[in-house]
Amino acid sequence: MDTTQRTEQQRSADRRRRELLEAADRVVLRDGPQASMNAIAAEAGITKPILYRHFGDKGGLYAALAKRHTDALLDSLRAALDAPAERRERVEATLDTYLAAIEARPQVYRFLMHPAEGSSGDQGFDVGKHSVPLLRRMGEELAQVIEDRLDLGPGSQQLARVWGHGIVGMMHAAGDWWLGERPCSRAELVRSLADLLWGRLAAAGDKMGGPGF
Amino acid sequence: MDTTQRTEQQRSADRRRRELLEAADRVVLRDGPQASMNAIAAEAGITKPILYRHFGDKGGLYAALAKRHTDALLDSLRAALDAPAERRERVEATLDTYLAAIEARPQVYRFLMHPAEGSSGDQGFDVGKHSVPLLRRMGEELAQVIEDRLDLGPGSQQLARVWGHGIVGMMHAAGDWWLGERPCSRAELVRSLADLLWGRLAAAGDKMGGPGF
DNA sequence: AGACTCGTGTTACCGCTAGTAACATGCACG
DNA sequence: CGTGCATGTTACTAGCGGTAACACGAGTCT
Structure with missing residues (x-):
């Protein structure tokens, strides 16, 4: 009983x-x-x-609420990442999935990204400790996928983690800006970001004399 | 008088x-x-x-305070971006300058990036309106440099803006993560990020059977 | 001189927030 | 029947951003 x-x-x-x-x-x-x-x-x-x-406390509620959406979003991202297609297509699908999610529910997205937890306590305040967990989780997850699937030679684990967090950050910042200004369609944004990841920055020619950016 | x-x-x-x-x-x-x-x-x-x-109000004080540091940081970044060197070296110098700045004054950096402006009012809350201005300014600035210096073909302005905000976001997220965990030296982080921007993600070979990430 | 304005500063308050202590109620178990 | 125990309430604290009302000193006009 x-x-x-x-x-x-x-x-x-x-x-x-x-x-x-x-x-x-x-x-x-x-x-x-x-x-x-x-x-x-x-x-x-x-x-x-x-x-x-x-x-x-509020942090606990925030954490529980965030975990739900984060898990759901990560599931979608994993699906896009694991689809049977070429690498470039997968990357584009993943970017598009993320952007579609933040486009569909911007309020939730804002809640997850900018919790605005400015309350009392927290005197010590270790930098990065209270950082947004969604970004971190996405970064770590992507890092794992990169390390598992790509042959990066020595130091691959660290490289993969840097890239994971870097790519997620790129996606996040570009998405945040795009969501605010809507300067182009989602597809265009996806393509531009994928182009960036595909090295078009390094491959581009200089415009004028002297060494370009 | x-x-x-x-x-x-x-x-x-x-x-x-x-x-x-x-x-x-x-x-x-x-x-x-x-x-x-x-x-x-x-x-x-x-x-x-x-x-x-x-x-x-608090926002005004925040804005004034942020403008000071933002201007100072942007000056440093511009200097690194305009140094007489190859493109890759400039990118690395810019990344290193940013990372050195957030490493030197993490509290200020946190203030700029996560103002935690959760107060009353703001009922309407347009998404992206209250977003962190430092990231936006850096993104726009970088976009300008990219557009001025690189030959990107048609649609170069939009592409440059996407890239500007994307690269800044990458730098930001990777820096935030690195500052919290310190998984490697600053130089290693800079090199890894530059490698990412230089297309090593697309160039890397698959690790196992099937189409890799 | 006397009144008048104006910038600088204060105290005391408002409405809001996160978070808590203390008290009430219903329901299963001995 | 009484004793826990979870569930729910009201009423409160401490601190926040922000403001109204008042007080003082200095320069100006008549």
Whole structure:
């Protein structure tokens, strides 16, 4: 009875937890990254302390919420990355998948990327410790794929990690800028970025005299 | 006399403004991005409303403070970008300059990159509107250099802008990750990133059967 | 001289936030 | 029946960004 009861309660708690996360999701979709704990609690039809009992603090709620979307996005990216096609096509598909995701749900994207966690405490503040986990996870994941699939010679592991984080950062910054200004279509952006990764920067000729950029 | 008086007052106000900015600088260096207006006012030996009379709101103070460091960093980057050397060397010098800067003053860097402006208001929240200005400025600047110096054929302006923001994002993300984990020396990181930009990703061979990444 | 303005500074407050303590209620187990 | 235990509430703290209202000193006009 003890174990059954326990699982029963556990399941109930998990269900409640999921409900709360969905409510939080709705609020974030509506209000963006500044969604307050009060607003989320109200949306869920309860009050703050319950939220805190479930998630500890705002960071905990943020982490749980972020994990959902991050996992979902990473699944899509993995699928694009593992599709049966040429390397260039895969890269383009992956870029396009990411860009389509941030285009479809910009509010969620903002929440994930710019949590705006400026609260008290955190006096020590180790640099990079509170950095956005989505970018890091994408970077590490991509690094793994690169290392697994590419023959990079000696020092391949470190090279792959640098590239993983670098490419993810490129995708992120370009996407952020593109989302704000919409200077071109998604396909054009994808193609331009892939061209950059394919070495067109180094291959391009100088425009005028002297050594070009 | 009116004009003289006016300039006198203006100079006095400017001096005070600079003093306040330096105090803010000190606090940010000490407390990181969560530096509060109260703390900055206390450091400057005054109280909050004066700060607000000078800078309007926290965003104004942030903007003024950011402009200083951003301008300084951009000057360094321009210098590295304009040095008389081969393209690859310039790229490496620029990357190294940026990384050296964030390595030397990580707190300031965090303040510039992650301002954590989560306050009230801003209900509308247009995506990308409040994005980090340093990254954008660096991206635009780099885009200009690329467009000026490289022969990219048709659509060169858009391509240059995409690349500018993409490269800056790559540099930023890789630098952020590197600063947190320190997995290698600065020189190694610079070399790896330059290799990425030079197309080694596309040139690398597959490791096992089937089409590689 | 006296009144008037203006920049500089203060205290005391508002509304908001994250987070918590203390108290109430329902429900299963001995 | 009473005893835990989870769930829920109200009411609070401390601190934030931001502001209104008041006070003082210096220069100016009549």
